[in-house]
Amino acid sequence: MSDSIILGIESSCDDTSAAVLKGNKILSNIAANQEIHNEYGGVVPELASRAHQQNIIPVVEKAVNKANIHKKDISAIGFTRGPGLLGSLLVGTSFAKSLAMSLDVPLIEVNHLQAHILAHFIDDANPQPPKFPFLCLTVSGGHTMIVLVKDYFDMEIIGKTIDDAAGEAFDKIGKIFGLDYPAGPIIDKLAKNTVENSFKFNKPRIENYNYSFSGIKTSVLYFIQKEVRKNPDFIKENLNDLCASVQHTLVEILMDKLEKAAKELDIKEVAIAGGVSANSGLRKAMQDNAEKLGWNIYIPKFEYTTDNAAMIAMVAKLKFDRGEFTDLSISATARYDIEENFKKDVKIID
Numbered sequence: 001m002s003d004s005i006i007l008g009i010e011s012s013c014d015d016t017s018a019a020v021l022k023g024n025k026i027l028s029n030i031a032a033n034q035e036i037h038n039e040y041g042g043v044v045p046e047l048a049s050r051a052h053q054q055n056i057i058p059v060v061e062k063a064v065n066k067a068n069i070h071k072k073d074i075s076a077i078g079f080t081r082g083p084g085l086l087g088s089l090l091v092g093t094s095f096a097k098s099l100a101m102s103l104d105v106p107l108i109e110v111n112h113l114q115a116h117i118l119a120h121f122i123d124d125a126n127p128q129p130p131k132f133p134f135l136c137l138t139v140s141g142g143h144t145m146i147v148l149v150k151d152y153f154d155m156e157i158i159g160k161t162i163d164d165a166a167g168e169a170f171d172k173i174g175k176i177f178g179l180d181y182p183a184g185p186i187i188d189k190l191a192k193n194t195v196e197n198s199f200k201f202n203k204p205r206i207e208n209y210n211y212s213f214s215g216i217k218t219s220v221l222y223f224i225q226k227e228v229r230k231n232p233d234f235i236k237e238n239l240n241d242l243c244a245s246v247q248h249t250l251v252e253i254l255m256d257k258l259e260k261a262a263k264e265l266d267i268k269e270v271a272i273a274g275g276v277s278a279n280s281g282l283r284k285a286m287q288d289n290a291e292k293l294g295w296n297i298y299i300p301k302f303e304y305t306t307d308n309a310a311m312i313a314m315v316a317k318l319k320f321d322r323g324e325f326t327d328l329s330i331s332a333t334a335r336y337d338i339e340e341n342f343k344k345d346v347k348i349i350d
Contacts, residue, residue, distance in 0.1 A: 004075040004320050007099075008313025009060070011092030012084025012112045013142070014048045016055035019309035020067035020074075021317055024123045027067035029303060029310040032059050041181045042171070049087030056095050063309070074105055076325070078316020081109040082336030083142070089332035097328055106325040108316040112307075113138060113338050116273040117149060118318065119304040119311035130298045134269035137258050139276040141167030141182070144254075146209050146261050147338065149271075152318050155338050158265075159209025159257055166250055167276045169213040173220050173246050177235055188279050191244040198241035199223070201249045209257045216249060251281045259289065271298035278305040 003023055010017040017031040032055040064071060079096035082089055100107040117136045121129045130136075136147045144167075145160035164172075167184055174183020201219050204212040227234040235242065262270055272286060283299055290297045304311060319325075 004317060005069060005073050006108075006313045006317045006320060007060070007063070007074050007077045008110075008309040008311075008316055009056070009077065009079040009092050009096050010112075010115075010307055010309040010312045011052045011056065011088050012080045012082070013088060013307055014043045014051070015307045016052050016059050016092075017307065017309035017312075018056075018060040018063035019313045020063055020069060021122075021310065021313035022067075024121065024314070024317070026122055026124070026310045026313070027069070028063045029308055030059050030063040030066065031306075031308060041175055043085070045085045045087050048085055049091055052088050052091035056091060060095075060099075071103060074103060076100075076106040076108055076316060076320045077103075078108040078110050078312050078319070080112045080115070080312055081326075081330065082333035083112055084334065086332060086334040089334065093330070093332040097330070101328065106320065107328065107330070108319045108324070109326040109330055110312045110315045110319075111336055111338055112312075113143060113145075113147075113336075114155065115311040115315045116140070117147060117155065117271070118152060118315050119273060119300055119308075120271055120298050121152075121318075122304060122310055122314050125300045125304050126298050130269050130271050131296070132269075133267060134271055134298070135258065135262055135265070135267050136271040136273055137254060137277075138273045139166045139254060139282075140274035141165060141171065141184075141276075143274065144211050144213070144276075146258060148261075148265070148267075153322075157337075157339060158261060159211065161211040161213060162206065163212050163214040164217070166211070166213055166254060167274075169217055169250060170246075170276070172217050176217075176221055176224055177239060177242060184276065184279065187243040187247055188281065190240050191247045191281065194240040194244050197245050197248045198238075199245040201245065203249060203253050203256070209261050211253065211257060213250070213253070216246075216253070220246060247279070247281045251279070251285050254282065255285045255289070259293070262293070262295065268293075268295050269298075270295045271300075273300060273305070275306050278302050 019029040170184035
């Protein structure tokens with residue numbers, strides 16, 4: 001089973017992606033981005049699902065061709081069942097079901113968040129994969145959580161945002177600054193042009209390992225409104241410093257809870273995953289803690305941080321080896337908790 005060939009399909013938001021995995025090695029990982037959302041300052045669900053319909057066939061064809069395989073070589077098809085935008089998920093789910101039926105191969109559902117975490121086990125994601133148990137800060141535009149990973153299929157969410165996700169905070173604060181969508185990477189780039197933390201923003205006080213990011217958005221908004229009344233060019237004159245300060249604060253919020261969890265649970269194996277894990281400030285904070293606190297850190301390659309089908313194929317491969325398949329009655333779901341994924345009865349097919 002180690003040489004199984006898995007086709008992964010990802011369509012949870014606005015990126016249509018397909019990947020081919022043989023064993024733990026990625027043979028291809030193709031993605032089509034949807035730039036139309038830039039005009040609206042965020043993802044428009046209806047436009048996203050229409051774009052997936054246009055992109056999914058050519059993306060899958062390109063992934064198969066780049067992997068230098070034939071469709072008849074595919075052992076199973078893994079797809080993102082959720083969480084995500086329902087219309088987008090329906091496109092990927094329907095296509096995966098149809099292709100699996102036409103090829104007469106098993107169908108495997110994948111939890112998108114579990115896939116972000118298990119992307120660390122792709123051959124070239126890290127020099128070596130994390131050791132169980134490990135903590136994984138999973139942070140993206142839609143989700144922010146700390147997950148205790150005891151095994152591939154035994155994960156516990158020990159902390160999560162009670163309101164907005166960190167990636168959403170980056171994007172909405174960027175909008176206040178007049179930056180294009182997605183603003184997170186732009187803030188990261190501009191933050192490198194200056195000294196960190198020129199401006200101070202309050203950090204929330206939330207119990208346990210949970211997060212909150214709605215307060216900092218409000219704090220930045222009121223601060224900007226006050227300063228712009230005094231100087232209409234305030235944002236333009238201080239943009240780099242503002243970006244550095246916002247990034248510094250958001251990273252501190254993320255790391256404070258992660259450090260608390262690692263200390264109290266006595267865990268030195270610490271990973272990050274999700275789109276915001278590409279942020280240079282967050283990566284530097286992880287590297288600093290590796291030196292300061294003796295963590296063994298795991299930071300995936302950039303191509304495995306954003307929504308991608310390689311991570312979907314990785315989970316599908318692990319499920320394939322367990323004989324855990326999905327029947328054609330399965331449906332997409334916009335909300336799909338990691339823990340729910342492990343509580344449900346597992347259907348094992350010999």
